[in-house]
Amino acid sequence: MERLSAEQLSYGHSDGRVQNKAEFIDGVMTRKATVKSINFPDLKIAVAGDAAIARHLYESESETDGKPNSVRIGTLQVWQKQGGNWKLLARQGYKLA
Numbered sequence: 001m002e003r004l005s006a007e008q009l010s011y012g013h014s015d016g017r018v019q020n021k022a023e024f025i026d027g028v029m030t031r032k033a034t035v036k037s038i039n040f041p042d043l044k045i046a047v048a049g050d051a052a053i054a055r056h057l058y059e060s061e062s063e064t065d066g067k068p069n070s071v072r073i074g075t076l077q078v079w080q081k082q083g084g085n086w087k088l089l090a091r092q093g094y095k096l097a
Contacts, residue, residue, distance in 0.1 A: 001025045006080060006087040014073045014093035033062040033069065040075075050081040051089075058093065072096065 002025065009021040019027060043056040054077040062069045078090040 001028055003085070004088055006082060006089045009088060010090045011088075012090075012092035014095050033064040036061040036063060052079040052081075052086065053077070054079065057096075 005021050005024065007021060009019075009024060011019045011021075011024040013019075037060060039059040040056045041059065043054065045052055045054045054075075056075055058071065058073050058075045060071045062071075074094045074096055076090075076092045076094075077088060079086045080089045081087075
């Protein structure tokens with residue numbers, strides 16, 4: 001996670017929360033849910049110089065304390081080439097109509 005995330009990361013959730021890099025990594029590492037599956041259908045990527053824009057759906061099935069949870073949201077990601085490697089610079093999840 002450290003190597004894939006830009007220092008300036010702005011990670012927006014579909015519920016309105018926004019996290020910086022440290023908060024994002026901590027959230028992933030301390031997550032209590034067990035992820036059963038993750039899919040990224042309808043992935044579209046456009047590259048412009050050292051930047052890339054990715055749009056896709058985010059679909060996941062997880063379980064927390066025996067309770068199942070399904071998520072289906074839209075996602076916009078901005079990636080930037082830094083030091084020869086692609087880093088996630090910004091991400092925004094949004095609820096689908």
